[in-house]
Amino acid sequence: MKKQDMNRDWIATARTLSQALPYMQRYSDAIVVIKLGGHAMGSDEAMEEFARDVVLMQQVGVNPVVVHGGGPMINAMLDKLGIESSFVNGKRVTDKATVDVVEMVLSGLVNKRLVQAINSQGGKAVGLSGKDANLIVCEQTNPDLGFVGTPVQMNTAVLHDMFRSNTIPVIAPLGTGRAGETFNINGDTAAGAIAGALKADRLLLLTDVAGVKNDAGEVVTELTAAQIRQMTQDGVIAGGMIPKTETALDAIDRGVRAVVILDGRAPNACLLELFTEHGAGSLIREVPKT
Secondary structure: OOHHHHHHHHHHHHHHHHHHHHHHHHOOOOEEEEEEOHHHHOOHHHHHHHHHHHHHHHHOOOEEEEEEOOHHHHHHHHHHHOOOOOEEOOEEOEOHHHHHHHHHHHHHHHHHHHHHHHHHOOOOEEEEEOOHHHOEEEEEOOHHHEOEEEEEEEOOHHHHHHHHOOOEEEEEOEEEEOOOOEEEOOHHHHHHHHHHHHOOOEEEEEEOOOOOEOOOOOEOOEEEHHHHHHHHHOOOOOOOHHHHHHHHHHHHHOOOOEEEEEEOOOOOHHHHHHHOOOOOOEEEEOOOOO
16 A cells, blocks of 8 residues: 555544544443344454444443343254254243253354454453343243243343443343243343343344335335334334334333444444444434434
């Protein structure tokens, strides 16, 4: 690369940082919960980039909380161990053998990989699951589904302790039952419950699509809760987007200021959303911005 081109790159970088200042000030001391899906984790390079973004967010004053999934990794381990899955209405039945594998993969392999990635970028991350300190207490969602849980009680004191010590929580979506059972929780549901309990400023749902699309197939950059409900009723929002928008609406009802559904495979997706004027993905809030 020529020296002149390098100078241009550095000037552009400096200009970008300068333009980001108002947004950095806006999010200083804000709580931002990030749900990282298993498919969005991608390669080691993508994980490294995500980890760097999370550390930068904390460096400028944000309190990030990472909640991760791990569906593809769970499926691979179940196949490797020869544990067959059954389904009820398209949902996996989580029996005792399956929930043991889920806990092993989520709390072990996936969680520690994320923690290591963040720590290697200069952050201080600690991995935990919803079982730790009774962070997420669950009830069984449906007896037919086995050990699948719905959060009914959140105990977030441990997360506030971590914020005060500049520690980044990395949370596996598992919960504890009142009788000590282990429950598997949908990752988006767990992230929404945590964000709601923390009254987070933002919940970022990183997925493998660009955002919520209208009937013309175009990503809608900003939506109200009422518009989401209408689009769902009209069938414009369908399939796998329905549970994500339901998570968004539930989180907003619980006190989250706004939820963003965005493509976690896009480079620096979180930084683009938080620290640029145009943002990324689809932002959902109760009422339009005035």
